[in-house]
Amino acid sequence: MSSASTEATATHGTAQPMPSRRERARAATIAEIKETALRLMHEHGTTDLRFSDIAREMGMTAPALYRYFADGDDLLTALIVDAYDDLADAVREARDRVPEGDPSGRLFAVSQAYRTWARREPQRFALILGTPVPGYAAPEEGPTTEAARRAMTQLKSLFFDALDRGLLGEPLIGDVDESLRQHAENPQYSGRADERTLPPETFQAMLNCWVSLHGFTSLEAYGHLEFLSPEARDALFEAGVRLAAMAAGLPLPRARSESGSAGSADPGTT
Amino acid sequence: MSSASTEATATHGTAQPMPSRRERARAATIAEIKETALRLMHEHGTTDLRFSDIAREMGMTAPALYRYFADGDDLLTALIVDAYDDLADAVREARDRVPEGDPSGRLFAVSQAYRTWARREPQRFALILGTPVPGYAAPEEGPTTEAARRAMTQLKSLFFDALDRGLLGEPLIGDVDESLRQHAENPQYSGRADERTLPPETFQAMLNCWVSLHGFTSLEAYGHLEFLSPEARDALFEAGVRLAAMAAGLPLPRARSESGSAGSADPGTT
DNA sequence: CAACTGCGTTATGCTGCATAACGTAACACC
DNA sequence: GGTGTTACGTTATGCAGCATAACGCAGTTG
Secondary structure (H helix, E strand, O other): OOOHHHHHHHHHHOOOOOHHHHHHHHHHHHHHHHHHHHHHHHHHOOOOOOOOHOOOOOOOOHHHHHHHOOOOOHHHHHHOOOOOHHHHHHHHHHHHOOOOOOHHHHHHHHHHHHHHHHHHHHHHHHHOOOOOOOOOOOOOOOOOHHHHHHHHHHHHHHHHHHHHHOOOOOOOOOOOOOHHHHHOOOOOOOOOOOOOOOOOHHHHHHHHHHHHHHHHHHHHOOOOOOOOOOOHHHHHHHHHHHHHHHHOOOOOOOOOOOHHEEEEEEEOOO | OOOOOOEEEHHHOOOOOOHHHHHHHHHHHHHHHHHHHHHHHHHHHHOOOOHHHHHHHHOOHHHHHOOOOHHHHHHHHHHHHHHHHHHHHHHHHHOOOOOOOOHHHHHHHHHHHHHHHHHHHEEEHHHHHOOOOOOOOOOOOOHHHHHHHHHHHHHHHHHHHHOOOOOOOOOOHHHHHHHHHHHHHOOOOOOOOOOOOOOHHHHHHHHHHHHHHHHHHHHHHHHOOOOOHHHHHHHHHHHHHHHHHHHOOOOOOOOOOOOOOOOHHOOOOO
């Protein structure tokens, strides 16, 4: 999260137009509001937020917050955008910690990061990929959609890498439907730079990776896998990723289940 | 949904102790409250409910509702239990519409029902398997857990059937971790009657089916697959189920993707 | 130093949850 | 068939949170 330490970079500020003192103070306050909101959400274990609580935590009164956010939805939108970015960062960093030559290892790292992030911050995960928050109506085609695309691209690039290196075998799930083939050939959701397309089977397999990964992650994050021991959850998670990788035609990684440390391996990135 | 038509069955009432007039009226009112709450949730597309709105819809005043539900959480809990039951019913009915000799067909039907139910009633789906509702704290070990077990059992029985008929091949995902094996051998979450256990590989595969299915279902129900055309979503769904079935060692069903009617096939069960 | 701008405050209105206090109609029993 | 009892629904009340309005203060700017 972008905290109030903007001053440090500004001392030798040459490139950017050097925000005024006021602007810096304002940015810091905005950051503090968001941090406080997240902290309260985390403490209370919910996704709802009370302006009065946030203000009190900050030693202010509630109406003051309206100087920074038009209303509750506005704050929520900002939190959602941040969450997307943060998740995307966590995933990208995890991916980059594994050498490019090991695509299934990368898929594993990415999946692990996704899972770990969601488990560490279930509220933020819920904000972006869970139930739309009760009173909240997302701004149409707004910044949230844009942020979602950025996050999605991370996964895609992994498969491009594997493709480039000839490491993609024959995907297990064949018989790609014509409709999915269409999507594979003109990707509407990806950014601009990579107008490249994946083979339809790989595209389908990639989506399947995400779907399966998301299924486990959301079930776990919301406490619906509590009937399993932590070790069993780890094992189930690994088996799922392994299956998805296999189905995508990625070379199988060596079994990792021995260490049993799958759940807490990722050192965290936020 | 248990509606207000209790009277019809009571005319020839022989078995049950024939509830008094008052009790019937009360039950009818409770049912009406729940129905109204669901309708409003559906209309507003959220999972929050306002006592005042419900009461107004029913031509009453808000405080009257407290005669039937202690508070908002109490009503929510009732809705959650109902939703579990309803989903379990839908799944069971779908399963029973396919002959026992066709386990992968049954898995497909079950998955389809799960998906269709969630898409038809995303709010109720969110209630039971989504983010815990903001202000809501589930009663510990209460009726919701119990209801969840009942729903889960549906899936399990399908695999027992297949097992009994010798239709279970070798599951694709081997290497079952010891921790999962433990769970397979003494199922803590299942009901009472079926103390039977599944082979660990099958147990793991069953969980994987659920995880994968749930991933697709929740993503779709909450609108996160909107970037795909409906046909592409259908295709992705089928591919996922097929893969999960394959991984579980179920005999492959004949390809269904030709009809393209996967999304709207299920005639509905609520 | 005087006008401006932005920030934070108190004051106010509205809505929803929840309880209290009260009336009323159906039921139950002799 | 009256009479106490019970369940139901009402109006009245208190409280919390969102959001706006009106005001005061301080740092900024010419």
